[in-house]
Amino acid sequence: MxxxxxxxxxxxxxxxxxxxxxxxxxxxxxxxxxSLLDHPRAGLGKANSFILDDPDLKDIDPTVLKxxxxxxxxxxxxxxxxxxxxxxxxxxLEDCKLDKERIEQFCTExxxxxxxxxILLGSIGRSPLHITDVSWRLEYQIKSNQLHKTYQPSxxxxxxxxxxxxxxxxDVSFSCTxxxxxxxxxxxxxxxxxxxxxxxx
Amino acid sequence: xxxxxLGRLAVELxxxxxxxxxxxxxxxxxxxxxxxxxHGVEGLTYLLTESSKLMISExxxxxxxxxxxxxxxxxxxxxxLYLDNRKEIRSILSELAPKLPSYHSLEWRLDVQLASxxxxxxxxxxxxxxxxxxxxxxxxxxVLQTDPSTLLHLIQQLEQALGEMKTNHCRRIVxxxx
Numbered sequence: 001m002x003x004x005x006x007x008x009x010x011x012x013x014x015x016x017x018x019x020x021x022x023x024x025x026x027x028x029x030x031x032x033x034x035s036l037l038d039h040p041r042a043g044l045g046k047a048n049s050f051i052l053d054d055p056d057l058k059d060i061d062p063t064v065l066k067x068x069x070x071x072x073x074x075x076x077x078x079x080x081x082x083x084x085x086x087x088x089x090x091x092x093l094e095d096c097k098l099d100k101e102r103i104e105q106f107c108t109e110x111x112x113x114x115x116x117x118x119i120l121l122g123s124i125g126r127s128p129l130h131i132t133d134v135s136w137r138l139e140y141q142i143k144s145n146q147l148h149k150t151y152q153p154s155x156x157x158x159x160x161x162x163x164x165x166x167x168x169x170x171d172v173s174f175s176c177t178x179x180x181x182x183x184x185x186x187x188x189x190x191x192x193x194x195x196x197x198x199x200x201x
Numbered sequence: 202x203x204x205x206x207l208g209r210l211a212v213e214l215x216x217x218x219x220x221x222x223x224x225x226x227x228x229x230x231x232x233x234x235x236x237x238x239x240h241g242v243e244g245l246t247y248l249l250t251e252s253s254k255l256m257i258s259e260x261x262x263x264x265x266x267x268x269x270x271x272x273x274x275x276x277x278x279x280x281x282l283y284l285d286n287r288k289e290i291r292s293i294l295s296e297l298a299p300k301l302p303s304y305h306s307l308e309w310r311l312d313v314q315l316a317s318x319x320x321x322x323x324x325x326x327x328x329x330x331x332x333x334x335x336x337x338x339x340x341x342x343x344v345l346q347t348d349p350s351t352l353l354h355l356i357q358q359l360e361q362a363l364g365e366m367k368t369n370h371c372r373r374i375v376x377x378x379x
Contacts, residue, residue: 083322121320128329131347134355136362140374144298147291149256151378153366156301157359161345172343174334176304178366184307185359191309191328192356195349198311198326 001078001088003071003096010071011096013064020060020068025102027056028065029109032072037116079110080117129169133160155181203231204275207238208282211245215290245282252283253290302336328352 003011014020014028031054057065079089086107093103137156143149159172176184206227213220224242228235252262259280266279307330314325330345347355365371 081320083320118320122317122323122325124319125317127327128344128346131330131345131351131355133351134358136359138362138365138371140371140378142378144295146297147254147294150295151375153371153375155362157304157362159345172332172345173301174304174332175301178363180304181359181363184304185356185363187307187309188352188356188359191311191330192349192352194311195326195328195352 001082001084001092003075003078003092006067007071007074008096010067010069011075011093011098014068014071015093015096015098015102019064023056024060026105027054028068028072029106030054031057032069032076033109033113035069036073036076037113037120075106076110076113076117077121080114080121083118086111123164125164127164129161129163129172131159132162134158135160153178157181157184203233204278206231207241207245208278210238210242211249212282212286212289214242214246215250215293248279249283249286249290250294253287254294256287256291259284300337302334302341305333305335305340307332 014025020028075089075092078084082088084092089107089110090103093106098106135158139154139156141150141152141154154175154177156173156175161169161172163169210220210223210227213223224235224238228238231238248266252265257265262280262283263276266276271279309331310329312327312329314323314327316323326349328347328349330347332343332345334341334343
């Protein structure tokens, strides 16, 4: 696992007990994880509030804080992206001259947040419209102004879909006869069966 | 035989729309004016359309045309014309009703996402679906995706929907409507 020169510089500052006493280091780590995981879409604007509100960080130069926060966030994201193990992370931080205790603190915090981080990173990216739910309506047609005595059941199916970027999207609606719905369900069941077979391999 | 010819033209009118040249050909063949042909065809078309729309019985049809004072042979001819073409005419009329996009077919594919720019070493199963719909003569295709648990949920919900027609409630309504 490799970090950019800028990030490494930030970590070296973080490793310096004169700039970052123990409590401040722990506070910055907390702030870094919270800013990434608690409000993923809010961006760095929210991050500032985590940092500025913490009493353990108020004595540190804001430029340094910004640098170190960026360095910490970069390391967290890089480790998450690569699914790095503890030894890889430790080696990386050792290169930045961090002492054993601080490395351990980071790794502990990372382990705690690893799953949430993975979910967050996995959700970023483009994908086709995602079906989240379906609703249906069954009606029995009696007549129209063009045709009387039709007497036919008809289904109206609405697929609720979500866009990976913007969240919502107009639903996909269509009508179908009973035979068509049977065809649709049959095909979906084929897909489900294939899925089951694939997971057993 | 003239009526037979006009009947044929009437059904063609319903299937494909007006064909002035066919009228002219018929006019020449039967030695009648084109206008007469057209009126005749339109009259027959109206008779067939209304009868098919209302789905009237044989008896009612015969009673209705009786007032026109035609010969028995002609009446029988008209009745046959009605009964032979009723199903097709009704199917044409059903196209005129207000409609939503309707289901045509569906294709599916199983995918496993292995990595993305933001996360490596993934195993993320997904079902990609191409839904083909018909809307007013056009066919559209939409690509959608879902995850395995939502797929099972969709199947369960739609199977429930299919089962509804078999319930006592629906059966009773269908029986009483006819």
